[in-house]
Amino acid sequence: MHGPGVLSIWFFIGVLLTIYGVLITGTGLYELAYPLANPPVLSNLHATLWWGIVLLIIGLFYLLRFFPRMS
C-alpha cells in the first residue's frame, strides 16, 4: 500500500493488539490468583482472561503476517 517502504496498516494493528493482549491476559491471570473484591457480572467466565487471549492471537497473527521483513 502506498508504494514501497510504507509499513502496512495491518502491522500497526498487530502491534497494538499484541500489546493489549499481553496486558489484558496478564490482568486476567492476576484476577485468577487474586479475585476482585467487587467482581462484575459473569466474572466466573473469566472474560478478561479469554478476551485477552483472543486479542493476543489476533495481534500476533497480524504482527507476524505483516512484519516488515516477512511481508
Add this chain to the structure above:
Amino acid sequence: MRPDDDLRFDTIPFAVVNTSHRLLTLSPVDLVIIAVYFSVVLGIGLYLKRFTKTGEDFFLAGRDMSAWIAGLSFVAANLGSLELMGWAAAAYQYGILATHWYWIGAIPAMLFLGVVMMPFYYISKTHSVPDYLALRFGESSRTLSAISFGLMTVLMSGINMYSMALVMRIILGWDINFSIWVSSITVAAYVFLGGLLSAIFNEVLQFFLIWLGAIVISILGLIEAGGWSGMVARIHHNFPEQDYTHLWRGLGSFSDNPMGIHWTGIVLGLGFVISFGYWTTDFLVVQRVLSARDLRSARMAPVIGAMFKMAVPFIVILPGLLALAVLPERLVGESQAGSGAHSYNEVLPLMLARYCGPGLLGLGITALIAGFMSGMAGNVSAFATVWTYDIYRALIRKNAPDAHYVSMGRWCTVLGVLVSIGTAYLVMQFLSIMDYVQALFSFFIAPLFGTVILGMLWKRATPAAGFWGLLAGTGASIAMFAWVQLDPSAIRYIAFSPHAQQMAENMYRALWSWTVCVAVTVAVSYATKPKPISELAGLVYGVTEIPSEVGVSLLHRPLFWTVVVIVIFFALNLIFW
C-alpha cells in the same frame, strides 16, 4: 446531515444534568491501555509524515488505498464521538427501531454510491464533492457548497468534541478542559503530520478497537440473557406495554411506535433523502473512497463498508436491547434523571460496568475515545481539503506551487481544530447554539444530493440550474425550520401529522427540501442553455465511458458483492420484521 445527528440532541442534557457523580473508576492497567493507544496513533502520524510530500499524498492519501482500507475507513469516519453511546441509548429508548439508521438508513445509499455514483466521482478525478460541482455546474455551485460544508464541518466537530468531553466527565470524572485539549491536539498532530493517509491508517485501527472493545458487552449480555430468544422474552416480561423487538411491525401509524414515525418517513425521509444525501455527497465519507487506488477498488470500498455497517448494530443497538432485558433498574429520560436514577444515555457505561473489570474496562473506554477521534479526524481532514482546494485555491490563490497547498492543508488542520475547540467552548456557554448548528448542517445535505444526482444522471441539467436548485432547496429547508420554530403546530403540514416528533420533522423537511431542489433544477434547466456534450464527458451518465469488467472474476466484481449485500440486507429486515 449525518443520519444519526438527531440522537445527539439527547446526549447533551445528560451530561449537563448529571455532573455530581462518576459511573466508572479506571485501574492502572486501564490507564496504561489508554496511554498505549495515544502513543500508537501519534507514532503512526510521525511515521507517515515522510510519505506525504505532495498534495495528492496529503489530501487523497496518494490515491493508493486498497478497497478494504478505503472501505473500513469509509465506515470508521462515520463512527463519530457519540455513536456508540447515543445509539445504545436510542435502542434502550426506542428498541430495535434504532437499527433503521444502520440498515435502511445506510445500506442502499452506500451501495448506490459504489455502483452508480463512484464512476463519475472517480473518472472525473475530482478531489472533493464541491470540486465535482465546479466541473459539472461551475464555480458558483462549488463556492456555495464548499463554504457551507467547511463551516458546518468544523462547527459540528466542535459540538462533538464538547459532547465527548462532557461524557468523559460523567463516566470517568475527567476534567472537561483536559479531555478537549488532549484529544484534539492528538488528532491535530497526526492529521497535520500525515494528512489523509494518517487519518485513514488511524481510522482502520480505531475501527478494530471499537469492535474489539464493544463486542464484549454483546457477547456477555447474550450469555446472561439466555441468547436472543431469552433476551426477547425478558424484554416482553419487563416491558409488556411496548414492542421493542420488531423493526417494521409498528410503523403503520405515527402513534403505534415510540418514535412517533410512519414507515413513509423511514423509507422516503431516512432511507432515501437523508441517507443518500449523507452517504453519497458528504465529503467527510466520500473522501475516504476517493483515496482508492483504482476505479474497481473505489466501487468496492462502499460495498465493503456496507457489509461492516450492517454488522454495527450488534455492537451498538444490541447492548441497548440487552439493557432492557438484564438491568434491574429502569432507565429514565433526562428530565427524570438524577438522585439515583440513571438516564437512557448512561446505558452503555452501565453495561460496561456490569460486565467489564480492569483491562476490559480500559479497552471499552479506548473504544469510545477511538470513536471520537476517528470522527474528528474525518472532519478536520475533509475541512482541510475543501478549504485548501475549493476555497483558497479557487478564490484566493490560484496558481501556487503544490508544496504551498500542502503547507496550507497542514495549517488548515490546526486551524480547523482550533475553530472546533472555540466552538466547543462557545457551546459550553450557550447550549442552544448546538441545536441551531446541527439544524444548519442538515439544511445543506438533502438539497446537495438533489443537485449532485441530477448532475450525474441528467445531461440537460444546466450550470445555472445547479446553483439555483441548490440555493432554493437550502432556502426551503431553512424556511421550514424557521416556520416550525415560530409555530410548532406547523409540523402537521411539514410531517403530515401533529403527532410527529423531531426526528420525523427532520426527515420530512429533508424530503421537501430535496423535492424543491430537484423541481427548481429541472425548471431552470429547461429555461437555460445546457453545457455542450463534449464538456460533460467523465461527469455525466451517457457520455462517460465506464471501464468494462469483462475478464474480471466474479469474486472481484463490485456488482456481485452488491447483490450479496442486498440479499443479506433483505434477510435481516425480514428476520427482525
